[in-house]
Amino acid sequence: MKDIMLKIVGKQLYGLYEEEQQLEFVTEGKYYRVGDSVYLTYDESELSGMEGCTTSLEIKGDKILMKRYGDKLPFDTEIMFEKGKRFTGYYDTPFGAIEMEVLTNDIKNNIKLDEGVGSVNIDYNISLRGLSEGRSLLDIEILEQPGKGKKGS
Numbered sequence: 001m002k003d004i005m006l007k008i009v010g011k012q013l014y015g016l017y018e019e020e021q022q023l024e025f026v027t028e029g030k031y032y033r034v035g036d037s038v039y040l041t042y043d044e045s046e047l048s049g050m051e052g053c054t055t056s057l058e059i060k061g062d063k064i065l066m067k068r069y070g071d072k073l074p075f076d077t078e079i080m081f082e083k084g085k086r087f088t089g090y091y092d093t094p095f096g097a098i099e100m101e102v103l104t105n106d107i108k109n110n111i112k113l114d115e116g117v118g119s120v121n122i123d124y125n126i127s128l129r130g131l132s133e134g135r136s137l138l139d140i141e142i143l144e145q146p147g148k149g150k151k152g153s
Contacts, residue, residue, distance in 0.1 A: 002116055004031045041054060081107060
């Protein structure tokens with residue numbers, strides 16, 4: 001496992017003209033690899049609105065499983081991203097769980113497994129029943145943390 005820095009950029013596109021709302025932050029995280037799977041974990045911040053929660057990504061080729069968990073959530077959230085496939089489940093918010101449906105349009109996995117650097121990009125449509133519908137772009141770039149190396153991979 002090694003310490004890393006993650007640059008996370010989330011864009012939400014709404015309406016006919018795809019008006020954009022963007023959230024960008026850099027945070028510390030952990031990187032580790034098991035076989036062909038890469039795992040990234042990081043703590044959410046106040047900026048994301050999910051302070052006190054941890055997000056974990058399991059990335060294997062063109063499939064990504066995102067899990068979010070923490071004491072402030074009544075139950076954990078899981079979203080599976082796989083190009084061309086639909087995923088239904090529940091998205092947990094500080095205000096309660098909302099039924100959701102995710103359709104993954106595209107995934108680009110540019111992570112160099114042996115080096116633990118690179119990026120992953122997810123383009124997906126999400127529908128939160130009764131609240132919103134839109135397209136989202138999630139770009140996560142893995143940056144090696146300066147002055148920190150591998151710790152017992």
